Amino acid sequence: MVLEEIVRPLVKWYRDNKRILPWRDKDNAYYTWVSEIMLQQTRVEAVKPYFQRFITELPDIQSLAECPEEKLLKLWEGLGYYNRVRNMQEAAKTVKDEYNGRLPEDYQALLSLKGIGSYTAGAIASIAYGEKVPAVDGNVLRVISRITESTEDISRQSVRRKIEQQVSQIMPSDCPGDFNQALMELGAVICVPNGQAKCAECPIAFTCLAHRHDKADMIPVKAPKKARTQDNRTVFIIQDGECTAIRKRPEKGLLAGLYELPNIQGHLKSEDALLYVKELGLDPLYIEELPPAKHIFSHIEWRMQAYRIKVSSLKTTQDKELIFVSKEQSGKQYAIPSAFGAYAKYIKEETR
DNA sequence: AAGTCGGGGGA
DNA sequence: TCCCCAGACTT
Incomplete structure (x- = not known):
């Protein structure tokens, strides 16, 4: 040929x-x-x-x-x-x-x-x-x-x-x-x-x-790739009636430099979720469990559990990393990746 | 050469 | 579910 x-x-x-x-x-x-x-x-x-x-x-x-x-x-x-x-x-x-x-x-x-x-x-x-x-x-x-x-x-x-x-x-x-x-x-x-x-x-x-x-x-022939690893995470939507807490991700690694809802390794029960929020120096008034969500990256799969927690005031936190965004600001200034898409809508909603 | 890095559309 | 997309960089 x-x-x-x-x-x-x-x-x-x-x-x-x-x-x-x-x-x-x-x-x-x-x-x-x-x-x-x-x-x-x-x-x-x-x-x-x-x-x-x-x-x-x-x-x-x-x-x-x-x-x-x-x-x-x-x-x-x-x-x-x-x-x-x-x-x-x-x-x-x-x-x-x-x-x-x-x-x-x-x-x-x-x-x-x-x-x-x-x-x-x-x-x-x-x-x-x-x-x-x-x-x-x-x-x-x-x-x-x-x-x-x-x-x-x-x-x-x-x-x-x-x-x-x-x-x-x-x-x-x-x-x-x-x-x-x-x-x-x-x-x-x-x-x-x-x-x-x-x-x-x-x-x-x-x-x-x-x-x-x-x-x-x-055709074409391509070698199979290895399976994705799964990662259980707990996501927090922490709000004081005015603002929602977000934070900046590290400068290196996955989603480097983007903004996210606070989240940690593992699936927490609501009692432990409340404990975590208290450790941030916050005063939880109300907790609501949200539907679980999944996000698939190329090589990782996040299985997310989430809590929406109302606190008396976000300003009391000890955590210097947290940023408080109002409903109006939320979409305009900070780049939040699609991985949080299932929960991003709550940023724009009023806490009950 | 293998691992890391996002997200979505189509079968 | 799985595949792959007008790939490049780091380890």
Whole structure:
């Protein structure tokens, strides 16, 4: 099989069928950069509203470099993988200091920036600057594996490098960006990961070995990942009739730097929950058990139990970490991750 | 090479 | 439920 056969049919198909996306065909490398960071492990539909808001608030590299951390996290709230935006800001500062505020235009320089790995460097270099370099993401791994009927484990980095080589060798000089995007677009809408591949609509099915041997649903091969660990937690909605207590998470680790409802390890009985609140120097008046909730991260599962506790006054606490937010403030200032979604609504409700 | 880091949509 | 998404960084 000659892999090169896919190039022209694929590019033509892409140009005739590509989706209209807010960051596409904009001739603005900063937009390409922002979109590629947001799209890391994140679906197009999820990114759309975040992208629009982000470039409106931070229209250029300069404004990104100077944005306060709280505002930055608020713009990313709910999108996940929060280090992406911190890394992007660090890179923006590097661009400002070392590249005269202009995003560098070659693959190697892009690769040296924080948060830009081999995929993203290839995507920006090819899409925004027309450089002839591959951009191999999960879509491309799947598409190329199926075309070549490869049963190698795509979770191995050696396999990714091999596929980068294969793509490099067939990359057209006249439209590297369109070709890379065509491979990804095909993977996103035709050669799909979940469910049946739409081979009847595929412009390169004629040369696809997996399709010829009816094995598209067996490829790609990927090593199984280990099971998630479970974590029992007790969440506290502590209110004094005016405000609700929240706190800032540590600067490193899971949900770093975001805000949360106070919560601790283990499932506590209501007596122990009251004891905990008293240890904070608070005077509980009333306790209500809330429905349990679950939140699934990539590698951890939180099984949450929760109590809503009314106290006489939050101001008596010994705990310097606690922040008191009113119903009106709650949504505007502090980035609270979706993991607390089941309980966040109580912040805006009156205690009884 | 393996572990960490979010959240949601679709089968 | 499970899978995976226009992945990168740390250990």
